[in-house]
Amino acid sequence: MNMLTLPTRPVLRPFGLFQSPGAQVLGGILVAVLLPWLVAGLIKPGAMLSDNETMTAMGCAAALMIGIYIFRRFDLFPGVRRFAYVIPSFMTSYAIVFAVFFFLRLDYTRLMFVLSFMGSISLFVMVCRYSRASTSQRFYIVPFGNIQWLRERGDLDKLFLQEPYFPGEPNAILVADLRADHGEMWERFIAKVAIAGFPVYHTKQLRESLEGRVEIEHLSENSFGSLLPNLNYRNIKRGCDLLAAACLLPLVAISFVIVGPLIKMSSPGPILFRQNRVGFRGRQFSVLKYRTMTWQPEPNSDDDRIEAAKTKTNDVRVTKLGKVLRRTRIDEIPQILNVLMGQMSFIGPRPEAVPLAEYYEERLSHYNYRHIVRPGISGWAQINQGHVAELNEVQEKLHYDFYYIKHFSAWLDMVIALRTLATMATGFGSK
Structure with missing residues (x-):
């Protein structure tokens, strides 16, 4: 093959079709709409043609489409384990549609909704399982510019090109530092x-998508090309x-009644810990937490x-009770008031x-x-990182913060909320 002649885009391997939105919609309609509709007709002959079942089938189709959209949006962010987002995606979509039916007092068949929901979940668990096995990616790297970090990553299937040749295998991706001088050929x-x-990724774009971090070189670097994130959102x-x-205010009150006396018994000092912190637009405010350390002037x-x-x-300085409160994040509950x-x-x-914010601001761009x-x-x-305080760790943390600002959206917030629940269960990042 001539090194500058490329094949047409290869056809995905059979299970790779699970990645296609069209295939997911088609499979979803068969499994989550038509099959429940058919089952309802078998249980109650003639039901398929009734307005009740027809309206329910339309609702199931709407819930399916919304669920697929939400599921695919979750997949945009690095570190996402797709299995973990199947149930939340479709629970959200079916809850939305069911709420519309309920408040508009539309007739529906409960069995069809249940079968449709179960069908959607089952189908997309299979999508996750088989698409992961069939879509391994190999990165072909143009050997110029800022690519040293790629050499240091041992978790990628990669090949550094010695000449401008691209094999055109399924799921192959070309990676280049598009700011480097490569030469005409x-x-x-x-x-x-x-x-x-074929996909062609800028090295910085690939690093961002793999690590979920943004190293800002210019303040214009967010999705909207301006200093401000999405103002509407x-x-x-x-x-x-x-x-x-x-x-959640009742949760604050209940936790105070239970946790407050335990804190007073564990060590002398106030129940609540107050600390001046830097917040939105650089304004200072007093953050509220349950005290987890011994009190000191x-x-x-x-x-x-x-x-x-x-x-x-x-x-x-952390008390025995404080370790439990920090690990479970119960100490953060008073911040609901903030x-x-x-x-x-x-x-x-x-x-x-x-004091820390001022210290970091002097030293970190x-x-x-x-x-x-x-x-x-x-x-x-x-x-992604947990609690850190040292300068080099805060530099890395800053890159995660910039990623959040760049991709400021409801979808990323939902990913963070769901992963926070797992963090609370494991105690990851607490000190």
Whole structure:
């Protein structure tokens, strides 16, 4: 094969078709709409032609489409284990459609909804299982520019090209530093690979998608090409935060009645821990948490305040009860009040203590850009990295925060919320 002549885009292997949206919709209609409709007709002859069953079939089709859309949106983010998002995706979509039927008082067949939901779940569990086995990716790397990090990653199936030749095998991906000077022959080669229908990734884009981190070189680097994240979603998100915080106020009261006395018995000091932190647009606020450490007076010097604000691994200041509260994230419950007051969100970059924020801002480029969104009780950095305090670790954490700001959306918030539940169960990242 001429090194600049490429084959047409290869056909996916049989199970690779599971990746196709069209195949997923077609399979879903057969399994989650037509099959339940047919079962309803067999149980009750003539039911398939009734308005009740017809309306239910339309509802099942709508729930299926919404579920597929949500499921595929989850798959956009790195670190997502697709199996874990099948049930949440379709529970959400079927709950939406069922709520519409309920509030509009539309007639429906409960059996069809149940069978349709089970069919959707079963089908997409199979999609996850077989598509993962049939879509292994091999990265062919153009050997110029910033590619050293690719050499250091041992978890990728990769080949560094020595000449402009591309084999055209299924699921092959070309990777190049598109800012590097490749020379005319390599530039023509990259263009031909793209024209033939193969994915061509910029090295920075690939690193972002694999690691879920963004290293900002210019402040314009977000999805909208401006300094501000999605303003429309920011307003919607604030409304959702208010509604959720108001609904969770009883949880704050109940936890205070139970946890408060335990804290008082475990060590002397107040029940609540208050600390000034830097939040939205750089404004300071007092964060609320259940106290998990032995009470100590405020240090006098700046250096001592910085060290006191850091929580170290196996920190001796953490009480026995505090370890349990931190591991389960129960100590964060009072921050629901911060959310209600507009100082925080449920999802966002974690706010840092004022001395730490000032220390990091002096030493880390663009650190204050993380304050462009409200800080959160949980966030993208927390579920991927856990609690950190040292400068090199905070630099990495900042890249996770920038990824969140760049991809600021309801879908990423849903991913974080679901993974936060797993984090609470495992205690990942607590100190």
